[in-house]
Amino acid sequence: MxxxxxxxxxxxxxxxxxxxxxxxxxxxxxxxxxxxxxxxxxxxxxxxxxxxxxxxxxxxxxxxxxxxxxxxxLGRTETFADYAETWISTRTNRFGEHLRPRTATEYRRLVKGPLGQFAGARLSAIASEDVRSWYSALISAGTKTQAARAYELLKSILATAVADGRIKLNPCQIRGAASASTGKKTTPPVAADLQKMADAMPENLKAAIMLAAWTGVRFGELTELRRKDIEVVGEGDGTTIVVNVSRGVTHVTGQGFVVGPTKSEAGVRSIVLPPHVNGVVIGHLKDHVTRFPDSLLFPAADGHTHLAYSTFYRHWDAARRAAKRPDLPLHGLRHYGATRAAVAGATLKELQTRLGHSTVAAAMRYQHTAGRDEELARRMSELA
Missing domain, CATH: 3.30.730 (GCC-box Binding Domain)
Known part of the structure; x- marks a missing residue:
């Protein structure tokens, strides 16, 4: 002893x-x-x-x-992959919560994929010139969005390594690398496009297109909506429908569907549906949703499990092609709803609340759309 x-x-x-x-x-x-x-x-x-x-x-x-x-x-050397796994497992947000399962899975994918070049390297061996060379190769291959996400993750992990005293300086010093984009802009559909897409969808999914477009909910929020989340007030022409969003669902490899909170605290919101869409939603509740409060609005074929994105995408892809909009991503429907609200005169705060954004930065994009500019120009002409 x-x-x-x-x-x-x-x-x-x-x-x-x-x-x-x-x-x-x-x-x-x-x-x-x-x-x-x-x-x-x-x-x-x-x-x-x-x-x-x-x-x-x-x-x-x-x-x-x-x-x-x-x-x-001790005969061992800590690699970037080792430290990254510890970082992902112990990372918490500003509310003291661990990473969401889907986020952790995505980070691990980036570490094994785009950041795989650094996986076996010692933290202290990752130099600024290595990072610049790696990043340049990624964007040259045309993967700007993924390069930005991978770079942002690399920079965050190594920033923590600096704070932990593992390395002296963060080698990620490329200005603007975390915000790089492809430069592609999403052109939202017009009303005729939206109607063609809804008409081309199966009967049980027509309302999904209209809700996604006119409320701006995300796919995970849309497919977790249940009968209890749809509040119908009044009758006839005086009917008001409120869509209460408080949860989202994601599919995590190895875990299946995971129901959790919305993307952020701001994601918990109540959205009043434009009256002209009331009939579509009421009809869907009557014909395709059971009367149990927890019944999913858009379940899988078995009627009770969550709808997989791959299943929805097959129908969505056919619908957007029918509307001659094969370029339109599903996120374009969220963009549509935000743009329509902006054109209708929604303030930045109202857009932020309706879309569930934590900041007004994203909402500002919709205040400067072409439709908004045209409406403002028309009103300026009337004043003249």
């Missing part, structure tokens, strides 16, 4: 059963560090401690170098 540690003016010594001495100290990082080897006598052990104290006092002590020596002693 090793004897208890001897108190020293700096650090601690412990005599091992073998008769040799082990030295350790608590560094500026608040972590106890052991000497990479044991010593024949107490004098040598104290000499090593004195050397470490001198480094600390002269500010030449480095947590990176210290950990590298310790890992080498």
């Amino acid at each position: 090793a004897k208890r540690k001897r108190r020293e003016t700096f650090g601690a010594l412990r005599k091992l059963p073998s008769g040799r001495y082990q030295a350790s100290y608590v560094g500026p990082d608040g972590v106890r560090h052991n000497a990479p080897q044991t010593f024949d006598n107490m004098t040598d052990a104290r000499g090593w401690l004195a050397g470490q104290q001198t480094k600390i006092l002269s500010e030449s002590w480095s947590p990176q170098e210290t950990r590298a020596v310790e890992q080498a002693r």
